[in-house]
Amino acid sequence: MWQRKYDVIQVALAKHGITRYRLAETCGEGWILPGSSSGDAEAESGTVVTPDRAYRFWLGWANGDYTLGEEDGSWYELTPENESESSWQEILHIQQQMRDDPTFGAREPLVLPAREPGQPTEREKAIIVEWLWPRFFDDYDTTEYDGPFFEVLDVQSGGHDLVGSLLPGEVQDISGIVVVAQGAFHFRLSWIWGPENDPFHRNPGHYSLGEEDGSWRPVLREECTEEQWQRLEMLQKSLEEAFSKLPHADHPTRSDLAGEDEQTNELSPAERRRIREQLRSESKPRTRRDRSEQRD
Numbered sequence: 001m002w003q004r005k006y007d008v009i010q011v012a013l014a015k016h017g018i019t020r021y022r023l024a025e026t027c028g029e030g031w032i033l034p035g036s037s038s039g040d041a042e043a044e045s046g047t048v049v050t051p052d053r054a055y056r057f058w059l060g061w062a063n064g065d066y067t068l069g070e071e072d073g074s075w076y077e078l079t080p081e082n083e084s085e086s087s088w089q090e091i092l093h094i095q096q097q098m099r100d101d102p103t104f105g106a107r108e109p110l111v112l113p114a115r116e117p118g119q120p121t122e123r124e125k126a127i128i129v130e131w132l133w134p135r136f137f138d139d140y141d142t143t144e145y146d147g148p149f150f151e152v153l154d155v156q157s158g159g160h161d162l163v164g165s166l167l168p169g170e171v172q173d174i175s176g177i178v179v180v181a182q183g184a185f186h187f188r189l190s191w192i193w194g195p196e197n198d199p200f201h202r203n204p205g206h207y208s209l210g211e212e213d214g215s216w217r218p219v220l221r222e223e224c225t226e227e228q229w230q231r232l233e234m235l236q237k238s239l240e241e242a243f244s245k246l247p248h249a250d251h252p253t254r255s256d257l258a259g260e261d262e263q264t265n266e267l268s269p270a271e272r273r274r275i276r277e278q279l280r281s282e283s284k285p286r287t288r289r290d291r292s293e294q295r296d
Helices: 003-015 085-100 122-137 225-243 255-266 269-277 289-294
Strands: 021-030 040-050 054-062 065-067 151-161 172-180 184-190 191-192 205-208
Touching: 003 040, 003 054, 003 122, 040 122, 085 151, 122 172, 122 205, 151 225, 172 225, 191 269
Parallel strands: none
Antiparallel strands: 021 040, 040 054, 054 065, 151 172, 172 184, 191 205
16 A cells, blocks of 8 residues: 555545554456556455444545545444454454553544645655656656755745645646756646546546646746756766766666557556556556445
8 A cells, every 4th residue: 555545544534533554455457547647546445444433434535625425325334243253353452452552542643743834745746756757857867866866946936735635735736947957947836637427437537747737847047046947967977977877777768658559549547557567557447336245
């Protein structure tokens, strides 16, 4: 399970007043959720066990926010009557561990560090990396590279939280300048929704740095003071020099794989991850009905 998914579940459970729990019998359902970056937030079903209760949940998205299935009855309390004997015994075992150890299952509240002036938050930076990677870094073998990939300057927030912001201010409509080896560009972070009729939730949407509306564009010299321009040139040349020493990637790049996938129409969640990391694969998404039939 991706750490981001843990965080989403923790925030959703906190709305029920649940801050001490253990997850059991979890199963990734293959549905990429809004606010995901590189597939790090997807639907998940399972059991949440607290010191004195247990619930079935289905992490999803409804009414503009992450949910645990409250909207359709997928969130409900478990009892010996509606749970199998083996699963109930596992629940009792976890609850006994909680009684024996008061710290077992305790969660530290998620806290958003203060935004540094002119800089993105850690989550925004991760989103920027994901967007930049196939456009500027995919052709390089960065296995042994530990230097900077880009620089972000003059970040300003529009004050509006974007889809996927778990905490106030975590992901906002920021704008600024990003410098890579290939140049300096203006950007504005936004969330672009995917198709409304998407039965397998393959494409709920994506973050963008402004290609769709022209916010992503080269920085022009006449827009800058001489000092600003010299700074941008210095940063770009430093990155350009570093990347000129890197070997060319000998693995298929994301653009290569995306080109291959055009022959089979749409890109699945598993292929999106494979393109990004070359490590993971994922089965075809399943619906809630599929899961309930399998349980029966």
